[in-house]
Amino acid sequence: MGSSSTHFVTLTPDDLLLFSEASHDRNPLHLSAAYSRQTAYGRNVAFGILGALAALGQLEHRPQKTLKKIVLEFPNPMFPGISYRAETREGGPDKAAARLYDARRIVCSLRAEFQPRVLSDVGAEPARALSHRRDAAERSDDEMTAGAQTNGSYLSSEGPLARLSEQFHLDSKGVPLAQLMALVWSSYLVGMEMPGRRALLSRLLLTFAGFCPKQLIAVDYECKVQSFDRRYYVLHSRASLKLADTPFAEGSVQSFVHQDLHAQPEVEPVASAQMLGKTAMVIGASRGLGAAMALGLAAQGCTVYVNYLRSPAQAREVQSRAGASAGRIELVEGNGAERKWCEEFHQRMIGEHGGLDYLICNASPALLPLWLEAECSDRILQYIAQATALVAVPMAVFLPAMKQTGSWAVIASSIAVCELIADWPHYIAAKCAIEGLARVAALEYKQVSFLVLRPPRLLTDLRNTPLGRHDALRPEVVASQTLDRLLRAPAPGQVEVLDRFPSR
Amino acid sequence: MPSQSVPEPLRGLLADVFDISPEQVTADLAAGSIERWDSFGHLQAILAIEAEYGIQFDPQKVPNLTSVGLLCQEMQAKGVRFQ
Numbered sequence: 188m189g190s191s192s193t194h195f196v197t198l199t200p201d202d203l204l205l206f207s208e209a210s211h212d213r214n215p216l217h218l219s220a221a222y223s224r225q226t227a228y229g230r231n232v233a234f235g236i237l238g239a240l241a242a243l244g245q246l247e248h249r250p251q252k253t254l255k256k257i258v259l260e261f262p263n264p265m266f267p268g269i270s271y272r273a274e275t276r277e278g279g280p281d282k283a284a285a286r287l288y289d290a291r292r293i294v295c296s297l298r299a300e301f302q303p304r305v306l307s308d309v310g311a312e313p314a315r316a317l318s319h320r321r322d323a324a325e326r327s328d329d330e331m332t333a334g335a336q337t338n339g340s341y342l343s344s345e346g347p348l349a350r351l352s353e354q355f356h357l358d359s360k361g362v363p364l365a366q367l368m369a370l371v372w373s374s375y376l377v378g379m380e381m382p383g384r385r386a387l388l389s390r391l392l393l394t395f396a397g398f399c400p401k402q403l404i405a406v407d408y409e410c411k412v413q414s415f416d417r418r419y420y421v422l423h424s425r426a427s428l429k430l431a432d433t434p435f436a437e438g439s440v441q442s443f444v445h446q447d448l449h450a451q452p453e454v455e456p457v458a459s460a461q462m463l464g465k466t467a468m469v470i471g472a473s474r475g476l477g478a479a480m481a482l483g484l485a486a487q488g489c490t491v492y493v494n495y496l497r498s499p500a501q502a503r504e505v506q507s508r509a510g511a512s513a514g515r516i517e518l519v520e521g522n523g524a525e526r527k528w529c530e531e532f533h534q535r536m537i538g539e540h541g542g543l544d545y546l547i548c549n550a551s552p553a554l555l556p557l558w559l560e561a562e563c564s565d566r567i568l569q570y571i572a573q574a575t576a577l578v579a580v581p582m583a584v585f586l587p588a589m590k591q592t593g594s595w596a597v598i599a600s601s602i603a604v605c606e607l608i609a610d611w612p613h614y615i616a617a618k619c620a621i622e623g624l625a626r627v628a629a630l631e632y633k634q635v636s637f638l639v640l641r642p643p644r645l646l647t648d649l650r651n652t653p654l655g656r657h658d659a660l661r662p663e664v665v666a667s668q669t670l671d672r673l674l675r676a677p678a679p680g681q682v683e684v685l686d687r688f689p690s691r
Numbered sequence: 692m693p694s695q696s697v698p699e700p701l702r703g704l705l706a707d708v709f710d711i712s713p714e715q716v717t718a719d720l721a722a723g724s725i726e727r728w729d730s731f732g733h734l735q736a737i738l739a740i741e742a743e744y745g746i747q748f749d750p751q752k753v754p755n756l757t758s759v760g761l762l763c764q765e766m767q768a769k770g771v772r773f774q
Contacts, residue, residue: 262731293726296710389731418750419734609723 189278196241196287198233198267202354206237209347210371211319214378216387224497225474226445229553233265235388236374238295242285243362244355245273249280252301252361253399257370259391260296263289264555271295290562301361302397309400309431317342317405319375324383328415331422331444335412337381341428342405343368365400369393369428369436372408377442381410382422389421390441396434406430410440420444459674463488463513466540468532470523470581471550473498476599476645478505479666480547481516487670488513489545492536496522496550523550524576529584542588545673548621549599550577556610567613574617579624586632593677595636597669598625602641602686626682633680640669641686664688697759698773701766704743705759708736718760736762744771 203217215222216232223231239259265271271287271294278284280301287295318339352358352367362370370393377388406428413423422444427437466489472481473495482505484491491509493516495502502518509516521528536543552573557563578598586596600618603611625637642665668688697705697718705720706713709727722728728736737753740746740762746769748756756762767773 260731260735262727262729291726292729296727298710390735416738418747419738421734421738 189276189282190247191274191276192245194245194273194275195270196238196245196273197270198237198241198265200231200267202237203231203233203267205347205350205354206234206240206371206374209344209351210234210236210375211341211344212371212375212378213321214323214384214386217378221497221500224553225501227553228264228266228555230266232387233267234374234378235259235261235265235295236370236391238265238271238287239297240351240355240357240367240370241271242273242275242287242295242297243299243357243360245275245285246283246299246360247275247277248356248359249301249361250359251304252280253304253363254299254361254366254393254395255281255302255397256300256394257392258298261294261387261389262296263292263294264387265289265294290560291558292556299361302395304361304363305398306363306401307398309402309404309433316340320379322384323379323386324381326381326383326385328417328444331382331412331415333412333414335381336410337376338407338409339380340405340407341368341372341375343371343403345403348403363399364403365430365435366395368403368406369395372406372428373426373440376408376410376426377440381412381424382442382444385445386422387443387445388440389443391438392440393436393438395436400430400435404430406435407432413439415444420446459487461487461674462544465489465544466492466536466542467545467547468492468494468536468543468581468585469547469549470494470577471496472547473501473505475549476640476642476662476665477547477549479662480549480597480669481505482509482512483663483666483670484545484547485509485512485514485516487674490514490540491516492519492532493517494519494521494523494550496520523548523581524573526580526584529580533584533588536585537588542591542594543585544589544591544594545597546581546585546589546595547597547599548578548581549597551599551617552577554611554614557613558610559612567616570613571617571620574614575620575624578621582624582628586628586635589632589635592634592679593636594634595638595673595677596625596628596632597638597640597673598622599640599642602643604641605686629680629682636677636679637682638669638672639682639684640665641684642688660688697763700743701740701759701763701773704739705736708732708739716759718763719758721758723757733757740766744769746771 275285283299285297373391377386408428410424410426415422422442424440428435467484469477469481471477472493481491481493506516600622603615604618629637644659645662702713702716705716
């Protein structure tokens with residue numbers, strides 16, 4: 188029986204920067220808030236290998252050992268600022284395992300085997316050209332078919348790498364600098380080369396040769412795609428590292444590839460002149476259902492105010508896609524959950540249009556699963572507060588300006604309020620709350636018709652995960668169905684629920 | 692499928708994926724009942740079975756294959772013969 192122990196580790200934004208500097212992995216998912224906001228994760232994701240290094244740092248000291256084999260898995264994303272529980276299991280001098288947990292959810296799993304430390308003098312290499320990328324490769328699906336290869340020479344930044352080693356005491360844990368370089372190289376390989384920008388490392392197996400060089404020297408690497416499963420967008424590769432023509436490490440790499448959703452065809456809107464000259468405000472319109480609604484309303488002849496927060500490029504894309512629509516799209520940057528911003532915009536709206544005909548409340552924070560348990564309670568409450576504010580504040584500010592019979596407030600809820608999902612307590616509570624707000628608002632604003640949308644899982648950036656995208660409905664389908672309802676007779680002072688949509 | 696009848700190779704494969712002992716792999720073992728069988732573990736199990744047995748599951752059905760027994764049934768429907 189081996190020993191086990193429990194510790195806590197927290198990664199910081201500075202840790203991410205240090206890792207990036209050491210590894211040359213500059214994938215924007217880890218470093219760019221603007222980029223990561225557009226993904227299912229909503230904010231910068233920690234490098235998986237960095238989490239694994241933190242887990243390795245929790246193992247017992249093995250100064251006379253080096254890694255023989257390591258298997259890493261990253262079932263869920265890690266984020267800076269969250270305290271992860273590290274549980275380690277020692278299986279003797281040559282075997283150990285560790286897992287990092289976010290409450291009950293595993294975010295990193297590690298199994299390691301060790302061997303006696305044999306340091307060798309590989310000798311200085313002649314100077315060579317290194318081929319580190321500055322920007323992550325942009326590869327199409329067709330560039331990742333079985334047999335595709337990438338190779339090059341790689342050398343970590345020694346100073347930052349040494350700081351990483353010191354931070355987690357890795358040398359004394361059986362991971363000398365050259366092996367640490369191999370681990371951070373795998374992050375570079377996936378995040379910068381193959382697949383590149385669209386990647387997230389999910390599994391790594393590396394076996395090491397029986398020697399380890401004393402000094403840090405450049406390695407030659409090769410990576411060959413074994414398969415690219417387009418059902419789940421999972422890429423399997425074989426990879427190897429050589430030091431001065433001598434095999435040093437080899438193994439397999441599995442990564443998830445983010446599927447580009449922006450090439451989806453649009454759904455033709457119903458032709459009508461009923462909305463010509465009317466005014467719409469879409470809160471949270473830079474992507475997904477909000478973007479599809481904005482485009483649909485513009486196609487009907489509305490002036491559509493597209494609200495976005497921190498996604499200007501995507502908002503501009505929505506505007507440009509409106510192109511020759513009968514209506515037009517105006518971009519408005521701001522936080523729909525902020526009363527001050529809503530009130531300022533409200534005044535502008537009154538001045539320019541005299542009021543609002545359609546208020547579409549679609550904004551919602553990124554959804555990451557959480558269990559209803561103590562470690563997650565703060566995050567659950569924070570999510571509910573943010574998600575509810577994104578509907579409550581715009582409704583409170585804009586509904587009084589919707590004086591005409593025929594005006595509509597559309598609230599984007601979810602079928603999850605009926606078909607419960609165990610690890611979405613925050614999402615479901617927030618959706619129930621906003622539906623409740625709509626019902627109460629209907630009592631006061633009797634001139635407004637309320638439409639609550641309960642779509643099934645939508646194929647949006649926020650749900651673009653390997654299993655999440657199957658069976659997911661395109662947001663354009665929901666937008667089309669919603670527009671169809673808005674074009675029919677209103678029901679002032681009533682709340683109608685739209686929960687039946689054609690499949691795909 | 693009775694709990695004892697999970698074929699040995701499949702038992703070993705799933706034990707490796709879920710990091711549990713082969714004895715724990717019964718037909719009743721279900722998604723969510725062990726910490727490693729979350730959505731990630733589910734996909735890893737599906738991919739490992741497909742690679743080992745040379746079959747492809749229908750992605751629409753995959754989310755519903757939530758126990759070892761259901762996996763076995765679907766594998767047999769795909770022509771896998773357990774001895």
